Amino acid sequence: MGMTEVDVTKINPTTGIKIGDDKAPIKVIEFVNLRCPFCRLWSDEKDTFLQQYVEEGKIQRVIKLFDKEKPSLAKGNIMHHHVPNNDLALSAIQSIYETQDDWGDLEDHNEIAAFATDRLNLSLQDFKDTSESIINEAEAANVVFVPTVIIGEHVFDQKISIQELKAILDN
Template sequence: MDISKIKANEVDTTYGFKIGNPEAPVKIIEFINLRCPYCKQWYEESKELLAEYVAAGKVQRIIKHFDKEKPSLAKGNVVHHYLDYTHPEKALEEMDYFFEKQDEWGDLGGAADVEAYVEEKRGLSLNPNEKEINGIIEEAGRANVVFVPTIFIGDEIFDEHITTKELKDLIEAELK
C-alpha cells in the first residue's frame, strides 16, 4: 500500500465505532469494509491482541466502516447501514458474524438480498447512521484514504500485512 499521499493529520476519532476506554493512551483508527477479504484478514489476525489491550484500558479502537464505491465492496456498504453506532460492543459482535459469514452473504445476488439476509439472520434493521457513514466518507476523502483496510496507530499507517508481533511492538512503542 502506498501511504505517501495519505494525510494522517486529517484522520481523527470523531466518527466510527469506539471500542474501549476513551482515555486509553493509544488510539487505533481502522478504515474497513465488511465485504473486503483483506479487512477480514486484519480483523481476524488482530482481534485477540487488540481485545487484550482494550480490556487492559491501554487501547481504544475507532472502527470506521467505509462505504466504498467499488462494486466488489457494495454489499459491505449495505451491511454497514444496519450497524448501530450507539451500541459499539454489539456492533463488534455483529462484525464477528459478518466477517465469519462473509462468503455466504457476499455471494448473494444484490443489495435487496443482502438486506433480507441481515434482517432475517441477525434480526437487524436499518439504523439512522448516515451522519456517521457520511462523516467517515468525507474524512477518508480529506485524508486520501482510498484502500481498506487502512489502519493508523500514532504516526504509523499500515494495512493487513502486519504480523501480530509488529502490531504489538507498535502499540508498546506508543505506550512509552
C-alpha cells in the same frame, strides 16, 4: 496513491464505532469495508490481540465502516448500515465477517439487507450522517484502501505482523 500518502493529521479519532475507553492513551483507527476479504483477514488475525489491549485500557479502537463505490465492495456498504454503534458492534461485525461468503454471493441489495435482518438479527441503523463523515474524512486524508489502520504516525494494512503491531503499541 498508497498508504504513504495518508495524511494522519486529517484523521478524526471520534467518528466511528468506539471499542474501549475514551480515555485510553492510544487510538487505533481502522478504515474497513465489511465485504473486503483483507478486512476480514485483519479482523480474524488481530481482533483477539487488540481486545487484550482494549481490556487493559491501553487502546481504544475506532472502527470506521468505509462505504466504497467499488463494485466489489458495494455489498459491504449495505451491511455497514446494519451495525449497531454500541457494545454489540464488534460481535455484529464478527458475525458479518463469518457469513461474508454467504451474503457476498447475493446479487440484490434487498437480499443482502434481508440477510442482515433475518439471518443475523441486525436492524437497519441510522448510519447516513456517519457514513458521509467517514467518506469525507477518508477523502481529505487520502485514505483509499481498506483496511487502512492508523496508530499515531503509523499507517499500515492487514499485512502487519502481530510482533510489529505489538512494538507500535508498546512504544
